[in-house]
Amino acid sequence: MFDLILAGGAVVDGTGRAAIRADVGIRGERIAAIGDLAQADAGRVIDATGLTVAPGFIDTHTHAEGALLVDPQHANGLRQGVTTVLLGIDGMSYAPLSRENYKLYRQWLSGLLGDPPEELDMSSVAAFRAHYHRKVAVNTAYLVPHATVRLEVLGFHDRPLVGEPLARAKRLVREGLEQGAVGFTTGSKYYPGPWADTRELVELCSVVREAGKVYMSEPRATPRAFAGGGPAEAMEIVRQSGVKLHLAHWRTGADSAGRIEAIMGPIDAARRDEDDVTFDIYPYPSGSSIPVSFLPGEVQEGGPEAILQRLADPTVRGRVGAWLDAHQSLYLTPMTFSYAPDAPELEGARLVDLADARRRSPGETLCELLLEQRLRLGHVTAPPESEAVRERIARDCMELLARPDYMVCSDITPAGGCTHPRCYGTFPRLLGRYRRDYGTMPLEAMVHRMTDRPARRFGLTGRGRIETGYFADIVVFDAATVNDTGTYARPRAFPVGIPYVIVNGEIAVDQERCTGVYAGQAVP
Structure with missing residues (x-):
């Protein structure tokens, strides 16, 4: 007896292998069987004939932590097929912070993260994770943010992190990783992070390397950084600390459209092996x-x-x-x-x-x-005015995503009435118009970049695949019609072609409607 069967769909398992026609049986929060389940009993059967059944998408770069505490439904992500979001990105978030520092940083970050409740315990990564576990609609994974740690240790001040403060910062990073964080992040311009020099980041990344976790960098430009910053600094941190690196939203822009070699060549030349650097990307020509x-x-x-x-x-x-x-x-x-x-x-x-x-x-x-x-x-x-430049950036995005070291992110900033369209359309935009328009890579490869690839990189155990014993995080979509519908002028528009989303075995989107079920877990 299964709780749910997804019947007759084209199963894309997340590994990049070709789709197979099969039923997927779910019992509790896990996938219990894959195959011909026509004779099996189930509490509910969803006819997935003509649809694709894939692992739920893992959004590797979001700024959703504040919004989730106010609106745990996270419809703008969930309706895209996203079942897991990474938080603590770009070196800034809410933990580990004292009550006083949480209130201070909450104000500084409000334009980006919104206005979560003021009286929350954010004193540790464990406390932070507890605010989301089984209380929101999607799974959440956290990376320890550098600027947050710096704020807790030194306050909002331009001071060198050395001696006992450095030792304390390393302890906070280590404790955060021990409490379930999947990595460590730095940002380009989110204070007090920019006051750090490269030596400081090497010291903190040595802790990350010892824990076997990933360092996610949003490259910065500053005289305090090795070689002025950018990927050169990130690669120097890799060289000195031995940490594995993930470069955030690494893409071409208006000034580099069509010149992929210019942004990738120096990194590829400096890397030690094929797995020491990975990247993510979103399919839009501007940010927020x-x-x-x-x-x-x-x-x-x-x-x-x-x-x-x-x-x-x-x-x-x-x-x-x-x-x-x-x-x-x-x-x-x-x-x-x-x-x-x-x-x-x-x-x-x-x-x-x-x-x-x-x-x-x-x-x-x-x-x-x-x-x-x-x-x-x-x-x-605003995006570039030139349609030709926008088109070239879109093609660049697909060429970069075709590399095996790339994965997909939205970089959502959900607060406000005129938010970025990527908050509602990133994953269906890639699966829909970009895949169909450019034909750069097959559907199975695109799903791999959205599921198994990030799960393996960030150690999300038992997620990212349609496989027996894995958590039942699943999206069901129509490969022929899936698409985004939002624009920069009208960004708050849900996609089409994604009728069902399942999170930990529970139906979170049913016939393109959110069910109000909060089955998300703090992972891994």
Whole structure:
């Protein structure tokens, strides 16, 4: 007797092998049988004839931790077929932090992560994981974030991490890994992380290497980094510490479209073996973030309240605005606000238009808005205007994904009414329009990059495959019609062609409707 049978579908098992026609029987939270189950009894049978049955997708790069604590349904991910999300990405999240530091970082990160409950215990990775275990609709895996550890040890200050503070930071990283974290992350511009030098990251990554975990890096550019940062710094950390590296959302952009060798050649030349570096990618030509992260380091000193005090001074605000205009114009010009909880009329507004209306420069206007909104702003970067450039970036994405060391991420930032379309469309966009338009790789290979590949890399035991004994994290989709429907102008649109999603044996999406079941586990 099975609890659920998925009958007659084309089973793509996640390994890259060709699909087979089979039934999948589920008992409890695991896959119990694969084959001809026509004579078996089940509590429910879903007819999957004409559909593809695949492992649930593993999203290797999300910023969903705050949103999940407010909306545990996570419909924007779940409806894409995502059954597991990685948290703690880009070196910043909520644990391990004291109560005071959690409140401080909660404010600084609010434009990106939203506004979770203020009174939560985030003092350890174990405490963090407990907030999600069987309380949200998807599985969650956590990576210890560098900036968070630095904040807990040194506060929001530009100080060297040496001596006893370094020893304490290493203990926090080690304890987090022992408590179930699957790796360690750093970011490009999320303070207090940028105040670190390469030596500090090597020291912390030595702990990660000892634990056999993965270091995920969002490459940065800073004089404090080896060779000025970028992949050169990440590869130097690999060389000195021996850690395995994962480079976040590594892709071409408007300035490198069509030049894959330019971004991949130096990394491939420096790697020791084929498995010491992996990558992830999302299928969009621009990203999203928080405007507060663009402020210079000296303005960040002391954290949110100190930042606001500086911006409240017209002289300082003018000086910072001029610096932004001079050094961050490439980011300011395409900035559209995605999240402004206290001024929702700003959501969807372009910074340059607001600057014109205020008769200020974009930099000055951004400083004013950050002051008015107490830093609680998120933004989306508009895509390149050139259709040819957008098309070339899309082709690059598929060529990169065809490499065996790549996997898929969404990099979702779900807060706000005008969020990035990747929050709703990443996985179906790749499975649908990109696969059909470009024909770069077969369906089975694409599913592998979304399932078994990330599960193996991050040690997600018993997940990522349709295999007897594995957890029943499964997505059922129509390979002929699956597609994203959202745009930059109308991003909050669910995909089509994904009628069923199962998480740990329980139906989480039933005929394209979320069921309200919170079966997600803190994994591995």
